[in-house]
Amino acid sequence: MYSFSFSLEEFSRVFDALGERYALSGPRRFPGKGRFSGTDLVKYAPLASFDELELDEKSGMSPKSLVFPPDETTFYFNGDEFTEAPLEDERETVVFLRPCDINGFRRLDAIFLENGGTKDPYYMRRREKLHFFMIECATSFENCFCVSMGSNVAGEYAVALRFDQDSVLVQVKDERFAGLFATGAPSEFSPEFVRENARTVEVPDVDEMPPELFLHPLWEEYDARCIACGRCNTSCVTCTCFSTRDIFYADSRRSGERRRVWDGCHLDGFTDMAGGHSFRKKKGERMRFKTFHKIYDFKKRFGYNMCVGCGRCDDVCPEYISFAECINKVAAALKGGDAK
Numbered sequence: 369m370y371s372f373s374f375s376l377e378e379f380s381r382v383f384d385a386l387g388e389r390y391a392l393s394g395p396r397r398f399p400g401k402g403r404f405s406g407t408d409l410v411k412y413a414p415l416a417s418f419d420e421l422e423l424d425e426k427s428g429m430s431p432k433s434l435v436f437p438p439d440e441t442t443f444y445f446n447g448d449e450f451t452e453a454p455l456e457d458e459r460e461t462v463v464f465l466r467p468c469d470i471n472g473f474r475r476l477d478a479i480f481l482e483n484g485g486t487k488d489p490y491y492m493r494r495r496e497k498l499h500f501f502m503i504e505c506a507t508s509f510e511n512c513f514c515v516s517m518g519s520n521v522a523g524e525y526a527v528a529l530r531f532d533q534d535s536v537l538v539q540v541k542d543e544r545f546a547g548l549f550a551t552g553a554p555s556e557f558s559p560e561f562v563r564e565n566a567r568t569v570e571v572p573d574v575d576e577m578p579p580e581l582f583l584h585p586l587w588e589e590y591d592a593r594c595i596a597c598g599r600c601n602t603s604c605v606t607c608t609c610f611s612t613r614d615i616f617y618a619d620s621r622r623s624g625e626r627r628r629v630w631d632g633c634h635l636d637g638f639t640d641m642a643g644g645h646s647f648r649k650k651k652g653e654r655m656r657f658k659t660f661h662k663i664y665d666f667k668k669r670f671g672y673n674m675c676v677g678c679g680r681c682d683d684v685c686p687e688y689i690s691f692a693e694c695i696n697k698v699a700a701a702l703k704g705g706d707a708k
């Protein structure tokens with residue numbers, strides 16, 4: 369492991385050199401494209417230069433689209449022939465991200481690569497190309513509760529970075545990147561992690577969550593409040609549900625393409641089945657399903673909670689529904705307290 373220090377100008381040159389070998393992705397600001405008039409959007413996007421990397425604001429969307437795009441053609445078919453869709457970009461990708469999102473990728477790996485004995489090839493071919501450059505969090509953002517979820521610390525990174533006012537400190541873990549940063553001044557830097565969030569969440573243990581919780585009246589609040597927009601699902605780094613669509617070309621029944629498209633447990637139609645059956649029609653039932661998935665059944669299977677406490681679902685909900693508060697309500701209900 370090596371550590372170096374750079375001025376902003378020096379780091380900008382290293383960034384450019386990195387961009388000659390790798391595709392670069394990170395949080396980027398899009399002025400005027402935000403949810404409200406006159407506000408900006410911050411989301412993961414390709415980076416052409418260091419000054420495009422947004423460091424002052426949390427990205428509203430997570431980096432999961434790098435491995436799980438919102439709308440992906442998986443293969444083309446023509447009669448009995450199938451052809452795998454090529455990747456849009458064959459380069460390896462350096463992604464600048466924060467510790468909670470590195471832990472989010474751990475959860476994505478569990479779902480796509482370790483679940484049910486079959487590795488998802490479409491996920492895997494993208495995931496194998498990623499290198500994590502971790503941005504140190506000096507302080508946490510609004511709505512973050514990563515400490516409560518145990519996701520404030522990450523070790524699976526190739527390079528860690530601290531961006532100060534006049535300098536950039538770098539720790540290189542992956543030897544592949546040592547040469548690129550060798551021009552920096554030697555340093556003792558090692559990343560620190562946020563140890564406290566303004567928001568805290570009490571996560572009940574799975575063994576303390578009885579089946580009766582399913583019928584608790586706390587879920588009813590969401591029937592009226594949630595509008596099923598699905599923003600909490602699409603912004604979440606650990607939501608992985610998708611629908612499969614076959615698109616036929618013109619009026620052909622033999623040639624076309626198969627796509628997988630993001631779907632979400634809050635959205636209308638998600639549980640529709642043949643014969644007109646549909647589960648979880650009420651919004652509160654959908655909130656309950658999501659909550660159990662994030663803090664109960666995933667943990668039962670993999671041993672750790674699915675939610676990483678990034679707080680994006682709370683950031684983006686147009687109805688000001690807080691998932692963090694929902695977890696606290698569950699904890700209060702289990703203690704027999706006021707869950708409302």
Ligand code: SF4
Pocket residue numbers: 600603604605606607662674675676677678679680681682691
């Ligand atoms: S449920 Fe909310 S806080 Fe948890 S990982 Fe998803 S977006 Fe982040």
Ligand code: SF4
Pocket residue numbers: 593594595596597598599600601634684685686687688689
């Ligand atoms: S973002 Fe809010 S309103 Fe939209 S589906 Fe999620 S909980 Fe419901």
